[in-house]
Amino acid sequence: MSGFRHGAGRVGEKELQFSFDGRMLAAREGDTIASALMANGIEVVGRSFKYHRARGITSCGPEETGALVTIGSGACSEPNARATMHQVTSGMEVSSQNCWPSPKLDLLSINNVVGSILPGSPFSAGFYYKTFMWPAKLWYSFYEPSIRRAAGMGKVPTEADPDVYDRVNSFTDVAIIGGGSAGLAAALSAANSGLRVLLMDEHDEFGGQLLNEPRNLKDGQLEQWRLDTIAALHAADNVTLLCKTVCWGRFDGNTLAAHEVVDGKVRHNYHKIQAKKIIIATGAIERPLVFANNDKPGVMLASGARKMLNHYGVAAGNKLVVFTNNDSAYQVAFDYHDQGVQVSALVDSRQKPPAALLKGCMERGIPVHVQCVVTKAKGWHGVRKVAIADLAANGQGVGQTRIIECDALLHSGGWTPQVQMAAHGGTPPVYDNQIAAFVVDKQAEDTWSVAAAEGEFGLHEGIDQAVMAAKAACQELDSDANDIVKPSHDLIGDLHIEPLWRVPSKGKQLVDIQHDVTAADVVQSHLEGFVSVEHMKRYTTLGMANDQGRTSNVNALAIMAQCQGQSIAETGTTRFRSPIAPVSMGGIGGREIGAHFKPLRRTPMQEWHERQGAVFVETGLFRRAQYYPLAGEGINEAYVRETAHVRSKVAMCDVSTLGKIEIVGPDAAELLDRVYINMFSSLPVNKARYGLMLREDGHIFDDGTTSRLAEDRYFMTTTTAKAGPALAHLERCLEIDWPELRVRVSSISERWAAMAIAGPDARATLQKAFADIDFSNESFPFMGVVHGQHHGATLRILRLSFSGEMAYEVYTEADHGEAVWQHIMDSGEEFDIIPYGLEALGALRIEKGHVTGAELDGRVTVGDVNMAGMASKKKWFIGKNLMQREGLQDDARPKLVGLKAVNPSEAIQTGSILVTETQAKAGVDKQGWVSSMTYSPELNNYIALGFLANGPSRHGERIYAAYPLKGIHVEVEVVSNHFVDPTNDRVKG
Amino acid sequence: MIRINCPHCGEREHAEFTYGEDASRLLPANDANLETWNEYVFERDNVAGEHLEYWHHALGCRSWLKVQRNTLTHDISWVGFPHDTPPAQGEVKS
Numbered sequence A: 001m002s003g004f005r006h007g008a009g010r011v012g013e014k015e016l017q018f019s020f021d022g023r024m025l026a027a028r029e030g031d032t033i034a035s036a037l038m039a040n041g042i043e044v045v046g047r048s049f050k051y052h053r054a055r056g057i058t059s060c061g062p063e064e065t066g067a068l069v070t071i072g073s074g075a076c077s078e079p080n081a082r083a084t085m086h087q088v089t090s091g092m093e094v095s096s097q098n099c100w101p102s103p104k105l106d107l108l109s110i111n112n113v114v115g116s117i118l119p120g121s122p123f124s125a126g127f128y129y130k131t132f133m134w135p136a137k138l139w140y141s142f143y144e145p146s147i148r149r150a151a152g153m154g155k156v157p158t159e160a161d162p163d164v165y166d167r168v169n170s171f172t173d174v175a176i177i178g179g180g181s182a183g184l185a186a187a188l189s190a191a192n193s194g195l196r197v198l199l200m201d202e203h204d205e206f207g208g209q210l211l212n213e214p215r216n217l218k219d220g221q222l223e224q225w226r227l228d229t230i231a232a233l234h235a236a237d238n239v240t241l242l243c244k245t246v247c248w249g250r251f252d253g254n255t256l257a258a259h260e261v262v263d264g265k266v267r268h269n270y271h272k273i274q275a276k277k278i279i280i281a282t283g284a285i286e287r288p289l290v291f292a293n294n295d296k297p298g299v300m301l302a303s304g305a306r307k308m309l310n311h312y313g314v315a316a317g318n319k320l321v322v323f324t325n326n327d328s329a330y331q332v333a334f335d336y337h338d339q340g341v342q343v344s345a346l347v348d349s350r351q352k353p354p355a356a357l358l359k360g361c362m363e364r365g366i367p368v369h370v371q372c373v374v375t376k377a378k379g380w381h382g383v384r385k386v387a388i389a390d391l392a393a394n395g396q397g398v399g400q401t402r403i404i405e406c407d408a409l410l411h412s413g414g415w416t417p418q419v420q421m422a423a424h425g426g427t428p429p430v431y432d433n434q435i436a437a438f439v440v441d442k443q444a445e446d447t448w449s450v451a452a453a454e455g456e457f458g459l460h461e462g463i464d465q466a467v468m469a470a471k472a473a474c475q476e477l478d479s480d481a482n483d484i485v486k487p488s489h490d491l492i493g494d495l496h497i498e499p500l501w502r503v504p505s506k507g508k509q510l511v512d513i514q515h516d517v518t519a520a521d522v523v524q525s526h527l528e529g530f531v532s533v534e535h536m537k538r539y540t541t542l543g544m545a546n547d548q549g550r551t552s553n554v555n556a557l558a559i560m561a562q563c564q565g566q567s568i569a570e571t572g573t574t575r576f577r578s579p580i581a582p583v584s585m586g587g588i589g590g591r592e593i594g595a596h597f598k599p600l601r602r603t604p605m606q607e608w609h610e611r612q613g614a615v616f617v618e619t620g621l622f623r624r625a626q627y628y629p630l631a632g633e634g635i636n637e638a639y640v641r642e643t644a645h646v647r648s649k650v651a652m653c654d655v656s657t658l659g660k661i662e663i664v665g666p667d668a669a670e671l672l673d674r675v676y677i678n679m680f681s682s683l684p685v686n687k688a689r690y691g692l693m694l695r696e697d698g699h700i701f702d703d704g705t706t707s708r709l710a711e712d713r714y715f716m717t718t719t720t721a722k723a724g725p726a727l728a729h730l731e732r733c734l735e736i737d738w739p740e741l742r743v744r745v746s747s748i749s750e751r752w753a754a755m756a757i758a759g760p761d762a763r764a765t766l767q768k769a770f771a772d773i774d775f776s777n778e779s780f781p782f783m784g785v786v787h788g789q790h791h792g793a794t795l796r797i798l799r800l801s802f803s804g805e806m807a808y809e810v811y812t813e814a815d816h817g818e819a820v821w822q823h824i825m826d827s828g829e830e831f832d833i834i835p836y837g838l839e840a841l842g843a844l845r846i847e848k849g850h851v852t853g854a855e856l857d858g859r860v861t862v863g864d865v866n867m868a869g870m871a872s873k874k875k876w877f878i879g880k881n882l883m884q885r886e887g888l889q890d891d892a893r894p895k896l897v898g899l900k901a902v903n904p905s906e907a908i909q910t911g912s913i914l915v916t917e918t919q920a921k922a923g924v925d926k927q928g929w930v931s932s933m934t935y936s937p938e939l940n941n942y943i944a945l946g947f948l949a950n951g952p953s954r955h956g957e958r959i960y961a962a963y964p965l966k967g968i969h970v971e972v973e974v975v976s977n978h979f980v981d982p983t984n985d986r987v988k989g
Numbered sequence B: 001m002i003r004i005n006c007p008h009c010g011e012r013e014h015a016e017f018t019y020g021e022d023a024s025r026l027l028p029a030n031d032a033n034l035e036t037w038n039e040y041v042f043e044r045d046n047v048a049g050e051h052l053e054y055w056h057h058a059l060g061c062r063s064w065l066k067v068q069r070n071t072l073t074h075d076i077s078w079v080g081f082p083h084d085t086p087p088a089q090g091e092v093k094s
């Protein structure tokens, strides 16, 4: 036991109960998990990432490196939560992590012992790279699982997260990041301008370092200023205040990303904020000192211990030692002493601390050890004594050690301005010797870094900077920010720091406490030749834990610079990346999960298919009916039955997913002549024509059927997949290349339902359904278009065939789609009509030898699909020039062929390569590939389409479709791709 | 997020747009030789700095726009229609 409830601080008197590892504990309302655990005297709260060393509470804020816990249990549990950043709620379940059976007795801490005994110890820098190289096959079976068991932090729940998360898009004129004294001042100043102001802070209360100060300091003047300012901001309706909100990234166009913990009906909000101006008042955080066992529970950042005392009313211990290299920790010692806690020693590594501070210690009777360092923290679970020693004048060695008893060690290695947001904005931080830390020395456009975030630690100076920034920001937006009243009491910000990057003594000196990276690891990476800080970071994994190196970065860079014998400025810093704090995936996903992950596009007949018990398949955003199984049928039985039914009777398929584009204007025909390889200006009204479009590079872009509805009006269909790109292509042509063409194009894909009726009885079915239309071959020939009406529905019927049977496509308004569909089904009953799905549609078109996206994959030319003859010689069209390229004209290119399995029941795998060798072997001569396959009920044979070098001249040849990965080698006969009705008798019948 | 000020719709985020292509290329004549067409379709400068490019406001008004973007900073200094010309260097102000 070391910590205890000392006074009230700012938290309420009301008590709550929560549990830690199953044990019920008391907390005060307003306590964080960390302050409540400390108030209950709990020192060890978990075990470390790699070495399973005992871990306690190391801070009082977002920089926490030790107290990572799991909150809750089951599906809602949150692993790796920083105990310092979550308020205790009544009944909250908190558990320690990474230890078994308990944090105090952890059996895996053997890693720590082994790590100290063996040279090239496990888990030291580069361990993964060097140790587990050989034999490689053991990696997955042994090394990786063992390391995973030993290393790592909390466990991610395996259940789906039942909580709700939201995404919030917001716009603001002035965004202020950080709600300490400077942020509050900037907000209040800017609020007076009437502009929209957004102030966010990651803590649960605004005030920043003001919360570290005793509430009653100077009669409570500071506290009153803080409360008054917050109240004034709450009262201003142009100000949005977000606490528990961390701004974790800054992106192009002044976009800020922030994560808000709500814990109400919604758990977290992800804010995407568009800000015109950005004021960065993110403050600074304290750095640890690097000495042996500086990760031991009871060793804590001095400022964190101060906030524990003054804000939460919790003392870090009964008997303290304070260790520092700068002025700031003296006030911590004074506060503790003045509130009745014994400070046994103040150890200052500097030669000459300011006289006023020494006087303050003397008045209080605090023993000061000048030019002295703590070499080691000692104790079993928590610190019980420290070894201190004189520091040599050159800083390179220490004298005899002496022991001081204590139960908490508070340390301060200086302060690191939080420059991440400025760095994300494109301003690289530079090293400032004055404060021994990195700062931004120039401001990016629309951005002001102020106060501690910019290296200015004084209260009044910081507020002045913040108000100046608010004024400048508002002025750029043609508004005026006001001066504000500063608190009458000032806090001096001079650090007088003399860097002490590493105590020159032996033992495990942690640099990155959260990731178990030691000073020795950094030195080792230098000795192994890593020169760049980015490489050192990756080799040692420093700064890669969820604190993103907030406390460790500067110390590591400095140790590296020392090794290299150069300045810290020369060594430089690693790149700051987002997110700078842990962000929940739930927040980023927001409501776009499950069925809302992407929109479902439904065809007008979707519900009919659902009622019919269709099995669906995802195609883009659509879920299309794949087949309609009868009792006991699987996919193979169903599609073969449906395919055969089309060829023998009649069946109908929903083809509403086709892209549909209306093209209108006096130059509509001219546009089509330019985008299609074949002629459309010569197409008579009420006729349809199959067309092929190329890209400018001469490869096929898309195909489809376009019909002419009037002299100046065409109705284009595209493939389902290319519906969007084809429209964008036409728009691009009209707006960029040929603005002189008087044509409008619009997508009407959603407006029209489409259904294909195919089979020998298709004509009879439709004739019965729509008696006032003449479906005879004479008045409605192949490729004809006929218009009609049915109970208020417009009918646009095209006679075309994808299946190779006599077939029609019926288009009607989407609202009437299901009614017309049902009417055709009813009318076809006497002809035994059935619906058929996408699988049968595919089988039919393969039998007929039609190409789709599987063949038109963006790499084939018109010659490759044996359609070079379609290209008009009388006109220019897109792609005409570059399709002439030598390589695209080569006769030896793989060309479309049909493939028929020699053994009729042997399936040909899509993706197989076509070879002449009887065996698959390495380096085989690949002569083509298989693009689509099906079982053909018409031929009672497995068939396929593919591309084969010199294919059309090789009909009759026997070759092999090889799938070496699966050991499949199928003998196939090369045939024409038109397996069925090559003379088109059926479609024209 | 890059934000593009569409002349029809106002400032919108880039998720509404689709990048089209380099807008500094000139469409060759239909009967231009293979070389010219090859250069038009395949040759691109990898510009470090101000770049003219087409963007399609696909989830907005569906206009194709000409945009002047700095490839180093993502700053967009000018947006116009495909046949507009951006003001000369120095006069540009978004």
Ligand SMILES: [Zn+2]
Pocket: B006, B007, B008, B009, B010, B057, B060, B061, B062, B063
């Ligand atoms: Zn627009």
